[in-house]
Amino acid sequence: MARLQELAERRTALTGGHRLCPGCGEPIVVRQVLMSTDDPVIAASCTGCLEVSTTIFPYTAWAIPWIHIAFENAAATIAGIEAMYKALKTKAAKGEPLPDYIDPDANYKFVAFAGDGGTYDIGIQSLSGAVERGHQFLYVCLNNEAYMNTGIQRSSATPMGSHTTTSPAGSVLPGKTMHRKDLTAIIAAHDIPYAAQSIPGRWRDLTTKAAKALEIDGPTFINVLTPCPLGWRCEPAITPEISQLAVDTCMWPLYEVEYGEWKLNYTPKEKKPLDEYLEPQGRFRHLFRDEKGADVRKRMQEFVDYKWEQLRARCGEE
């Protein structure tokens, strides 16, 4: 495992000058993932904030090969690149010349970055297909829990009670009325070599997981809760802290599933009440106004407790 100083000295695959918002979790996650390996990396992104803010023609913030094709196909896109790499390497093994632009001694890595809309919703088929086929790639979900690029619409990653522009809090409805989908467990259920959850606020957790995933010759998945100050209506300065609060309230547990074995990576010394995570975020503000909101917060806490106990059981904890 690399020390912080070693990581800091590694290449910057995503340079400064991009136009993501102040406090956006996405570039933090992308940099931490890409500095987790010294091997050549080819990246693909789905349509979304990361794509539109880092590649405004004629500029690019990417110092590694990068491709975007469309919204719902980040997994198919990275799979196609990996398939071509494997095809050319296999032909070379049979005696045909390897193209001179491919380093014969290097182990190329393939990483897809996609938001929760492009992963939980419109891209789940593409992702499910690609992991079932066993391509060698790491899929990183930059999960900011809504369609932020189009203006904060709810996705199936959006937690209950969240105000979004398509699940607005109103005089009748308290924001989103359904719980979110447990995508990490869904992907783990594909029996892939590695699936995990992480946050940008714990660099050691994320870089360790990314390094582990990138060493595996098969499909790997890391779901990273990625704060969005604009959509979450929180201070840009607290991005790492708010992600840590998600972990300490067990709203977003850090765990990994390695070859079918579930493992908790972090158990808070004291499980904080969910309200501590909700309160700094404007998207939940309406839940603190009246009894109805309090009832929703109670249901949210119950769901967090239920999922936490379910996870602990899967991980063999008491």
Next chain:
Amino acid sequence: MPQVEPMEGNQAVAEAMRQINPDVVAAYPITPSTEVVQTFAQFVADGEVDTNFVAVESEHSAMSACTSAAAAGGRVMNATSSAGLALMWEILYITASLRMPVILTVVNRALSGNINIHCDHSDTMGARDAGWIQIYAENVQESYDNLIQAVAIGEQADVRLPVMSCLDGFLVSHSYELLQVEDDDAVKDFVGPYVPRYPLLDVENPLTMGPLDLYDFYFEHKRDQWAAYEPAKQAVIEVGQRFGETFGRSYGLFEKYQLDDAEVAIVALGSMAGTAKDAVESLRAEGVKAGLLKLRLFRPFPAEELAEALAGLKAVAVCDRAASFGAQAGPLYAEITSALYTAGVSVPTVNYIYGLGGRQIAPDEIISIYRDLEQVAAEGQPDQPLQFIGVRAFSKEEHADMYAF
């Protein structure tokens, strides 16, 4: 040694793919193109090709993976039909815009609804503005020959465009014909090695592909893309000639059949042209100066060459195996009449929609079109150019009977 073998259209396509030996095939099954993919999958299973075959979970992912695989830097092929092509629709434009010479066999089939698995051209006609080259085959031999040429056309340095090689579902895909199969090495030589341009796998020269492109540059990029289609047309001509020099079967933008001295002519795409040739022969025996223009290249559309070929005729019937709902007439008719008007060629031109959903068109129906043309030639351009042929008109009572049970 080149061999003559009885082969189905789909098998002929798979055979050409085996000889081309692409690096990646990412495909999904759909009737009637499934057999192409499954025959090819057997070649992979038997080690007859070096291809990395990716059995994707949808046509959307198929075209996504094909596009990114081509971007990575290698030769990519695929096959589909109908709804499968429709599901690829979003990505088709991106494949062309990224200038990735993906080669796609389309076994033409009607679009839903209602669902119908048989031939018409509404699938590829729906994709006609996506930026792909479109070549249509009349029979099994042409399906095989066109696919080999498609690789050479699409990959030409000044073209770099994806190609749809189209054949009629069931009518060609599931019909046996005697196929001239060329030598593997001769086909390999004809298509040559794949020469990637700006491969994404070149990590020393990292490239950003598919960026956000706004009003300050997008339009220039589209204008630049436009410039690829004239070289594409020339490539179709040159590759068709070279194919003739190599294998003895030459191809152009279209085939003129008894056209040079004809007075009335049909313009058609695909397998109908074969039936029309028989009709022309029987009419010629009667002394009717009938001719046929079998269009091969629909995109880029060879407007000037078509106008020149049709000038001097007394009447033309354009046959569309696709409906363009709400339009004045079928898509091929719209293109042909636009070409004639632009070239200042004045020929009375009528449109026949035929064969939707696999409805057969019989020789006597084609003959009746030529008979109509003789009248059009005498009376001039009719007010209503659109007609349907081979479709029944049910009476109210007949309709009632259909639902009586």
